[in-house]
Amino acid sequence: xxxxxxxxxxxxxxxxxxxxxxxxxxxxxxxxxxxxxxxxxxxxxxxxxxxxxxxxxxxxxxxxxxxxxxxxxxxxxxxxxxxxxxxxxxxxxxxxxxxxxxxxxxxxxxxxxxxxxxxxxxxxxxxxxxxxxxxxxxxxxxxxxxxxxxxxxxxxxxxxxxxxxxxxxxxxxxxxxxxxxxxxxxxxxxxxxxxxxxxxxxxxxxxxxxxxxxxxxxxxxxxxxxxxxxxxxxxxxxxxxxxxxxxxxxxxxxxxxxxxxxxxxxxxxxxxxxxxxxxxxxxxxxxxxxxxxxxxxxxxxxxxxxxxxxxxxxxxxxxxxxxxxxxxxxxxxxxxxxxxxxxxxxxxxxxxxx
Amino acid sequence: xxxxxxxxxxxxxxxxxxxxxxxxxxxxxxxxxxxxxxxxxxxxxxxxxxxxxxxxxxxxxxxxxxxxxxxxxxxxxxxxxxxxxxxxxx
Numbered sequence: 179x180x181x182x183x184x185x186x187x188x189x190x191x192x193x194x195x196x197x198x199x200x201x202x203x204x205x206x207x208x209x210x211x212x213x214x215x216x217x218x219x220x221x222x223x224x225x226x227x228x229x230x231x232x233x234x235x236x237x238x239x240x241x242x243x244x245x246x247x248x249x250x251x252x253x254x255x256x257x258x259x260x261x262x263x264x265x266x267x268x269x270x271x272x273x274x275x276x277x278x279x280x281x282x283x284x285x286x287x288x289x290x291x292x293x294x295x296x297x298x299x300x301x302x303x304x305x306x307x308x309x310x311x312x313x314x315x316x317x318x319x320x321x322x323x324x325x326x327x328x329x330x331x332x333x334x335x336x337x338x339x340x341x342x343x344x345x346x347x348x349x350x351x352x353x354x355x356x357x358x359x360x361x362x363x364x365x366x367x368x369x370x371x372x373x374x375x376x377x378x379x380x381x382x383x384x385x386x387x388x389x390x391x392x393x394x395x396x397x398x399x400x401x402x403x404x405x406x407x408x409x410x411x412x413x414x415x416x417x418x419x420x421x422x423x424x425x426x427x428x429x430x431x432x433x434x435x436x437x438x439x440x441x442x443x444x445x446x447x448x449x450x451x452x453x454x455x456x457x458x459x460x461x462x463x464x465x466x467x468x469x470x471x472x473x474x475x476x477x478x479x480x481x482x483x484x485x486x487x488x489x490x491x492x493x494x495x496x497x498x499x500x501x502x503x504x505x506x507x508x509x510x511x512x513x514x515x516x517x518x519x520x521x522x523x524x525x526x527x528x529x530x531x532x
Numbered sequence: 533x534x535x536x537x538x539x540x541x542x543x544x545x546x547x548x549x550x551x552x553x554x555x556x557x558x559x560x561x562x563x564x565x566x567x568x569x570x571x572x573x574x575x576x577x578x579x580x581x582x583x584x585x586x587x588x589x590x591x592x593x594x595x596x597x598x599x600x601x602x603x604x605x606x607x608x609x610x611x612x613x614x615x616x617x618x619x620x621x622x
Contacts, residue, residue, distance in 0.1 A: 181567070181574075182560070182563060182564065182567075182574065185563045185567075186556070186559060186560060186563065189559070192556065197556075199546060200542075200546065200556055200560070201560065201576075203542055203545050203546055204542065204557070204560065205576055205578075205579045207538060207541050207542055207545065208538075208579075209579070209617070209620070210541070211533030211537070211538065211541070212533075212621065213620075213621070214533065215533045217533060218533045218538065219533065219534050219535055219538075220535060220538065220557075220561065221535040221558075221561070222558070222561050222562075222565070223561045223564065223565065224609070224611075226611075228621055250621075250622045251621045251622065252613075252618070252621075253580070253611075253613040253617055253618065253621060254611070255582075255609075255610075255611030257608070257609040260565075261565050261568065261609055262608065262609065264565050264566075264568070264569045265568050265569055265571075265584050265607050265608065265609055266606050266607050266608070267569065268607065269604060269605055269606050269607060272589075272604030272605070272606075273604065274601050274602065274603050274604060275601065275602050276599055276600070276601055276602075277591065277600040277601060277602050
């Protein structure tokens with residue numbers, strides 16, 4: 179509140195006392211309006227409302243006795259559309275997309291695996307994903323719905339990853355911890371699973387099976403990693419390796435599909451033009467944003483490097499990307515037409531990978 | 533209570549003109565919105581806290597068609613009334 183008052187006085191039209199008085203009165207008028215009409219609308223901000231809540235039974239936490247919570251009213255706040263959009267700006271480019279069956283989301287570029295429920299067996303998903311990774315070794319695969327630029331998503335997700343269902347967390351976190359141990363100099367990747375509202379019923383037996391299996395898996399993976407390191411494969415440091423046979427998992431066509439999507443190995447390029455090395459956590463969109471001022475121009479980077487990038491959603495770490503010259507394409511971030519053109523082009527390119 | 537009534541009430545209480553009140557109100561709202569857009573929380577003593585919450589992405593199913601949708605993550609504004617305010621309207 180003090181900040182708010184300071185901000186109000188900063189443009190010089192109000193004195194500190196006035197601003198303070200205003201803010202205090204503002205909120206007390208809202209309270210008054212609530213008691214009078216049960217509803218206060220504030221333009222461009224939102225609506226305060228008193229919502230009635232029915233009485234219900236509950237159990238006293240301390241005494242375990244049944245108590246009745248009497249009917250009461252609660253103050254609720256509905257943000258205005260303008261505020262909603264403003265706050266949601268970082269995620270504004272996402273759209274709701276229909277999902278196809280049997281899709282497994284993976285993103286080896288950042289080593290952040292994405293959960294994707296097959297409707298009923300969300301619990302085994304996370305482990306399953308690890309298995310896919312193991313199986314396919316260097317294979318990455320991002321399906322149709324990755325239109326949303328998953329790598330982008332994961333970055334923003336990372337700090338919030340513990341908002342998951344508790345069950346999912348137990349199975350998930352272990353691989354994440356393991357990664358942490360393994361790559362002390364890298365940012366620890368975090369597994370993220372989509373919350374499944376859509377679960378028909380959780381499969382309990384699988385859960386227990388996986389919880390018990392997790393430590394074994396970790397051991398095997400650590401062993402495999404050490405073994406791997408001994409052999410010194412520099413280019414593959416980002417890939418999970420382990421070769422446990424997976425009893426429960428049936429390879430779906432989607433997984434087999436991934437085999438054909440193998441990323442090309444890093445190419446040493448001797449170009450005179452500007453190049454950018456793909457590092458962990460970078461996406462084509464982010465590079466485009468840095469270099470050209472708009473994320474939509476990623477498609478031009480992709481087109482320029484089409485021989486090296488098989489799937490624009492899966493760009494191997496360490497790959498040298500040749501940046502197109504600004505004159506090569508119409509790339510004016512301030513020109514909405516250019517941006518729209520690039521977006522259209524990008525959408526068309528992405529369709530090829532659906 | 534609409535925005536208009538709010539301005540009228542405020543101008544009476546403060547003894548300011550309605551124009552001034554609406555200007556200051558717009559400024560206040562703008563500042564609050566910018567703060568919220570920066571993911572900062574706004575605490576108003578004896579009133580409540582405005583916060584932004586991140587809702588993670590989820591899969592929703594259309595019960596009629598069984599079609600599944602990936603609903604993207606979003607950030608939304610959340611208001612938590614203070615205990616005093618809660619008690620007042622109980």
